[in-house]
Amino acid sequence: MSEASKQFVVPDSIPRARVDKALAVAFPEQSRAAWQRALDAGLVSREGVVLVRKDEVRAGDVIDYAMPAVEPTELTPTDIPLETLFEDEHLLVVNKPAGMVVHPGAGTGDDTLVHALLAHCAGELSGIGGVERPGIVHRLDRDTTGAIVVAKSDAAHRGLAEQFAERHLHKEYLALASGTPRLLSGSIDRAISRHPQHRHRMTTGEGGKPARTDWFVEDKFPTYNVTLFRCHIHSGRTHQIRVHLKSIGHPLLGDRTYGWRPDDRLPIAPERVMLHAAYLKFLHPVTARSIEIKAPLPEDFSKLMDALR
Numbered sequence: 001m002s003e004a005s006k007q008f009v010v011p012d013s014i015p016r017a018r019v020d021k022a023l024a025v026a027f028p029e030q031s032r033a034a035w036q037r038a039l040d041a042g043l044v045s046r047e048g049v050v051l052v053r054k055d056e057v058r059a060g061d062v063i064d065y066a067m068p069a070v071e072p073t074e075l076t077p078t079d080i081p082l083e084t085l086f087e088d089e090h091l092l093v094v095n096k097p098a099g100m101v102v103h104p105g106a107g108t109g110d111d112t113l114v115h116a117l118l119a120h121c122a123g124e125l126s127g128i129g130g131v132e133r134p135g136i137v138h139r140l141d142r143d144t145t146g147a148i149v150v151a152k153s154d155a156a157h158r159g160l161a162e163q164f165a166e167r168h169l170h171k172e173y174l175a176l177a178s179g180t181p182r183l184l185s186g187s188i189d190r191a192i193s194r195h196p197q198h199r200h201r202m203t204t205g206e207g208g209k210p211a212r213t214d215w216f217v218e219d220k221f222p223t224y225n226v227t228l229f230r231c232h233i234h235s236g237r238t239h240q241i242r243v244h245l246k247s248i249g250h251p252l253l254g255d256r257t258y259g260w261r262p263d264d265r266l267p268i269a270p271e272r273v274m275l276h277a278a279y280l281k282f283l284h285p286v287t288a289r290s291i292e293i294k295a296p297l298p299e300d301f302s303k304l305m306d307a308l309r
Helices: 019-026 032-040 113-121 154-165 240-247 299-308
Strands: 006-009 016-018 044-046 056-058 062-065 084-087 091-096 145-151 170-178 185-189 192-194 202-204 212-221 226-233 275-283 290-294
Touching: 016 019, 019 032, 019 056, 019 062, 032 044, 084 290, 091 113, 113 145, 145 154, 154 275, 170 240, 170 299, 185 240, 192 240, 202 240, 212 240, 226 240
Parallel strands: 145 275
Antiparallel strands: 006 062, 016 056, 044 062, 084 091, 091 145, 170 226, 170 275, 185 212, 192 202, 212 226, 275 290
């Protein structure tokens, strides 16, 4: 299903450009990704010929277009308590608990963050993310706790997505990891790609996507050979902090996927990957004011920290 077809004449101000870019410039209320979905659905044409993303258009071209209809979600809102760190009519920031999956997928139930958001926001979520991902701009792994931003309006979604894409958001994580680094800070600039043999894992090396993590020693627990790292990520690759710290010999506590092994010397055995999205700073996508978010540590992280001290 799609909206009714309309026509657009490419103006002289766009002498030549890719069709998805030209449409995004001409209609800023729609994101470039939305136009790409329309192109992928075969809803954009020139003189009866369906256009694809990479096709170029020129000033004076007459473009017929329609937007795919927004499909209503079939997910059932679930009343799950959420710890809200910030909320207004455009967006909210939630302190995600451990064990909660962000969006539905194979094997998930009705206890994802999206299910909780559908109940909390009562129809006020951006539809840009699609039926299964309303309002979702970025994600955190199931075990990772902390601040996650959700868009309630399409304008907020577009603005936040642009800040994520251009790396304008400042994101810091706290990570409890094995070992004690020789230095107090450092930077890991290593590309990350899917592991060739183990598809559920990531790895560093040639052929991956660029990724950079700056790390700082927040605290040391020499009795247990454990370090609390504060990590500032400049990119958002899958498992980035876990992979990068493992690559310099410091797997995260509880992270069996990336080399951590249970240690009887620890005062408390971690039951998950000890990673927390502790701090976010970004510009509000609608009001342009600076927003700073600090997410309190979850109980299990705090208890382990106290025990290590």
